Amino acid sequence: MLPADDADAFEWLAFEQSGVLTTPQATRLLTEGVVRGRIHSGRWRSICRGVLLTGNGRLTRDQQLWVAVLAAGPDAVLAGVTAAAEAGVRGLRHEPLHVLVPAARRAARTSLRRLPIDMPAVLVHRTTILPGAHRQLGRPPRTTTARALVDAAGWATGVDEAQGLLAAGCQQRRVLPQELDAVLDVLPRASRRQLIRQTAGDIAGGAHALSEIDFLRLCRQHRLPAPDLQEHRVDAAGRNRWLDAYWRKWRVQAEIDGAHHMDARQWAADMRRQNDVWTSGDRILRFPAWLVRARPDEVAETVRRALTAAGWTPPPPRPRQPR
Template sequence: MTETWQDLAARQEGVLSRATLARLGVSRSFVRNQLRARRWSQRTHSVLTTTTGPLSREQLQWVGVAHAGPTAMVGGLTAAGRHGLAGWHRETVTVLVDDELSFDAVDGIRFVRTRRSPLLLRSPRPGLPTCRLEPALLMFAADEAHERTALGAVVAGVQQRLTTAERLAEWTRLLRPLRRAPRIREVLGDVGNGSHSMGEVDVARLCRAWGIVPPRRQTRRRDRSGRVRFTDAEWDLPDGRTLVLEVDGEVHLDLMAYGSDVRRQRRLTTPSRVVIRCTTHELRREPLEVVSDLLALGVPRIAA
């Protein structure tokens, strides 16, 4: 059965390229009449929609891919979001292209060129052409200006159980050369050993740098109210007590979140379990302060 423009429009959120319409045998005069009657809208010089009014986010992604050509696909955090990554939304849509030609700017869309094979990158999922999750995260991490944001997205993919540290490590090899690859592999090693956030990765890095025994991570505990908690880092001290370090990120600056964290700390504390806290800022900018306090509380160094 021959596909019609109506079939394609239904599958692509009403987004059609002029080249595709011509391939389907739709005449220029028919297209021109639809535009004049304002039943359709011109979105770029080469892309139309069979709807009018503001574009939905799904339509914007289709417009970007249709505008950039048959090998284009959504990538970066846009693709990661389509694979289920939560908490990393960006308004601007990222579209990967392998064409060396220039593209007209499109509001709300960022075109990123890559020399990597579209066949390697593209997800087999039907529908909107989308980059696989692992290369989408890693290529974002390589391109992002701020290293902590870059690495945080990679960690989030594992923490949210969308991928594994092993799969991401393998993709760092497939994507060579990849900017920040050594740092990404280091972080993936920590994630593979139990780190679930960049704060926990910072703790592991601090322990290596200062020769401190690495902690247990994400230990399951039940607090006095009966609620199950997972602690960031724990050490067994020589005197038989357990030291728990909880790492506060930026979200903890919120007053309600702070109150919840204080209550959590209080309910996890027992006569044999000491709970202390630090901030991600301290781990990155004032590590000696944290190290000094950990050693003073009895955390052992690695034996020489």
């Protein structure tokens, strides 16, 4: 609820920060005695050293985000998956909260180690490069979606998680591959920089899902020709279709099936589409997404046989390196 027209500076600040203030903010607008009295009376909560809540209930999500930023100190911003989720990227973990602070400033680690039970853990990251173009105007402050995803990919526990984050942001149209590249241009020492650059290129080339990115990586590693991704075609009934991977020269198509393809109605639709492809003269291969990731050698050999049968000539084997 918006404050009344005659609200004072304190009421407006409390509104803008979801009722979470630093002690210096509160004492500057009120008095130290008033602030101490409201905490002792139970009207307000002391969240951690230097941060308080102008109420006594459990922390909401917005309040948790404000606590993370304010407890980390001046110039702190939400970052990584936390900032990306605030930008609207779906399917990301909500905990722990990620905060970015300037490397030259020491974060208030003591405060962050003594958070209440209704507050998730906060991970503080440091950076020497955080230009204004990487900051998103918002409350609480956060990095832009592109910077958030680049950071999140660098902080991820593995390659699959890193690529999945980038694919989710682009697939949901929250960021463009070119924006990821622009962030990398400013971060010469970004963690997993080469992987992020390659993944952004794959997405720009048409890979919309992590399974398609895995498939492209498989083709590169096994020296298979790169397919066109999300190739558009019109089926026999005049409906628009997009092929996951298509080698036009050899008329070979590969479909990467996610879990939704196990649904009975989807299965029937897939069979009709597959029959349409076969009757047009194309070869079609279908792989479940888990097989592409778990057994890439098996998938690559199947693709190799299909392309060879269609007229592709495999490259000569690499010469062995002398011992």
